[in-house]
Amino acid sequence: MKGNSWNGLGAWLLLLGLVQLVGCAPKKTGNDPGVQKKYSLYVMMKDGTEYLVQTDRIDSGHIDPLVQGAKVVPSRIFYELIVHQNHYYRLDWKTGKFLRHVVENKAYTQTGSLPLTGNWAVDNHTWLGDTLLILGHDSKNTKLRYAKITLDPMKAIEGILDIPAPTGGFNNMTIGFSTFLKGNLYLGYTYHKIGLNTYTTSDTMYITELTYPGLKTVRTFKDTRSAYPGGINTRQSHSFTDEKGDFYFISCPGIALGDHPSKPTGIFRINKADGSLDRDYFFNLSASPIQNHGYGFWSIGNGKAIVRTERKGLFKGMQDHYLIPHFDFYVLDLARQTTSRLNLPLDKGTARNCILVENGLVYITVNPNTEGSYVWIYDPQTGSLRKGLHFDAQVDYVLRLERLNSLSD
Amino acid sequence: MKISKELIEKYHSGHCTPDEKKAVEAWLFDDEATTEPTLPLPTGESKFEIREEMWNEIATVLPSRQKPAVLAFFRPFWRQAAAVLLICLAGVAVFYLKNREADSGVIVVNNVSDTANQNLHESAYSIAIGPKSNVEINHETGRIDFCGAMMINPNRDIELTIQGICARPDEKSEKRILKKGQNYIALNYGNAANPNEVIILPQGSLTGLPPLMQRQLMMQFDI
Structure with missing residues (x-):
């Protein structure tokens, strides 16, 4: 019996030691499953390689993607990602497969694949609860396709939208925004003429309200005050619903999206009250002190938004539009229609998912050529701007900044 | 036997003796280069005038020939000029094409x-x-x-x-x-x-x- 009790004590001591050993083990990093980081950053290095870096802090510190990141293969998918609950989703338009990836042990790893019908890329996506709705034009089959995807497990309900196909010399189309308003789906779209080396956009914007889930057309608004409503929202934000429930979107007729530059860049509104496009509201940014075309458009709350605008004269054309630092950030007051330039270095990259708003602060990634790449922190209450997270000098573009998940802080 | 002008004329008029005829024919058909001096020209006559005279006589018995059609075509001067120009252009074109395709x-x-x-x-x-x-x-x-x-x-x-x-x-x-x-x-x-x-x-x-x-x-x- 004595021996047995000593054996029992030994076992307890051993167990205690093991527990202590586990307790002293280094903490798991964010690349391990189970311990999730808060933010995801997608960067391109000066040698053209791309990395995803996950981190808990963006308000200070230093990031070296070669040390902390996971190399992204295949490359050049940064404009296609949808980040949701620690996963990266995208429709591979070459194969027609909807893919799911995670970053695990510093590797970008595929964890799911769902074949979809047709030959299309995602123009726009929106969420209805946990269901992801993706939409895009299948130009090969001249069909506007959608897929409603539930994610765990990945399943899709696919269909075709009853929106008029391109006609009259137009041979392609783009959905620039998709949003739900009082239970109905609103799509903003336009038509294009595209050849192997030519491209332009119709002078008319279309907004169609559809029932949901029936997807029957209720009404369509046409507008010619600008061209190309919204933009592909896996690239960056071009629209939002404000605290009052009104929906705002930017039009992008500049050369980098609509290529109908004789029209002004402007902000439009769909009123929650009657669900119609507000014919009296048009914030003409090209006629404002900005005097240029713009693309990305983010809400920062309290009736204010940030727009990222190009600066003509600093770039020659599409040859160097992505390469030259020429972008400004302006704060817009949507009701008063006033603009205020943020005192940031001129930024480069034609489209970047570069703004995140959390707890009243606005985090803006800026990647100029010479002054260092940082997450800048803008406080709309005080108007202050300060530098946060610093990126290694080998980082050329910070292409995406987003929350990895909706966990509380 | 010495072959003289008189003997040759006698041969042509058919008055030679068999020996003379044989001698003249041997001379005529002898292809070997002869070291004998050629017959002297009659005094005071030019070699060129005689040749001219001979060719004129021959010409009278030759059948008359018309000028070729090709030459007739090119009789107007402008046609000759055009032909020269065309040949020049063709030459330049060939040179240019060859140059483009092969040389440069x-x-x-x-x-x-x-x-x-x-x-x-x-x-x-x-x-x-x-x-x-x-x-x-x-x-x-x-x-x-x-x-x-x-x-x-x-x-x-x-x-x-x-x-x-x-x-x-x-x-x-x-x-x-x-x-x-x-x-x-x-x-x-x-x-x-x-x-x-x-x-x-x-x-x-x-x-x-x-x-x-x-x-x-x-x-x-x-x-």
Whole structure:
């Protein structure tokens, strides 16, 4: 019996030691499953390689993607990602497969694949609860396709939208925004003429309200005050619903999206009250002190938004539009229609998912050529701007900044 | 027997004796070069005048010949001038074409297909020429004139002048270095703001273009 009790004590001591050993083990990093980081950053290095870096802090510190990141293969998918609950989703338009990836042990790893019908890329996506709705034009089959995807497990309900196909010399189309308003789906779209080396956009914007889930057309608004409503929202934000429930979107007729530059860049509104496009509201940014075309458009709350605008004269054309630092950030007051330039270095990259708003602060990634790449922190209450997270000098573009998940802080 | 003028005349008039006839015929049919001096010309007569006289006599018995039709065609002076001009032009054209094709290494490719690329493999690079696009490559000057879209894949680092010629062929373009192993897309981009912007982008930078253009080029050149 004595021996047995000593054996029992030994076992307890051993167990205690093991527990202590586990307790002293280094903490798991964010690349391990189970311990999730808060933010995801997608960067391109000066040698053209791309990395995803996950981190808990963006308000200070230093990031070296070669040390902390996971190399992204295949490359050049940064404009296609949808980040949701620690996963990266995208429709591979070459194969027609909807893919799911995670970053695990510093590797970008595929964890799911769902074949979809047709030959299309995602123009726009929106969420209805946990269901992801993706939409895009299948130009090969001249069909506007959608897929409603539930994610765990990945399943899709696919269909075709009853929106008029391109006609009259137009041979392609783009959905620039998709949003739900009082239970109905609103799509903003336009038509294009595209050849192997030519491209332009119709002078008319279309907004169609559809029932949901029936997807029957209720009404369509046409507008010619600008061209190309919204933009592909896996690239960056071009629209939002404000605290009052009104929906705002930017039009992008500049050369980098609509290529109908004789029209002004402007902000439009769909009123929650009657669900119609507000014919009296048009914030003409090209006629404002900005005097240029713009693309990305983010809400920062309290009736204010940030727009990222190009600066003509600093770039020659599409040859160097992505390469030259020429972008400004302006704060817009949507009701008063006033603009205020943020005192940031001129930024480069034609489209970047570069703004995140959390707890009243606005985090803006800026990647100029010479002054260092940082997450800048803008406080709309005080108007202050300060530098946060610093990126290694080998980082050329910070292409995406987003929350990895909706966990509380 | 000495052959004299008188003897020859006697032979022609048929008054020779058999011996004289034999001697004259032996002289006539003897092909061997003779060292004997030629018959002296009658005093005071010119060798050239005699020859002229002889040819005139011969001409009277020869059948008369008309001038050839070809010569008749070229009788008006303007036709002769035109012929000379034509020959000169043909010569210049042949020289020019030979020069273009062989000597200075100029290659012209016009891809008339509506959908398919046309591939061209050179020692320094490969080119996929897009549908309805054309290129003219000058190896000596390192200049590529093109209209449309093409993808260039250099086998080594090369310096090229890539000139878009769709709308403004005289517009000056700078030399640029294309890196080995990279794919470059060259595009005569007809956009609304600029109908003939020449864009040369490494394939990794196509994401800078409007999304539809990017996807269209990636599909066409299988990037």
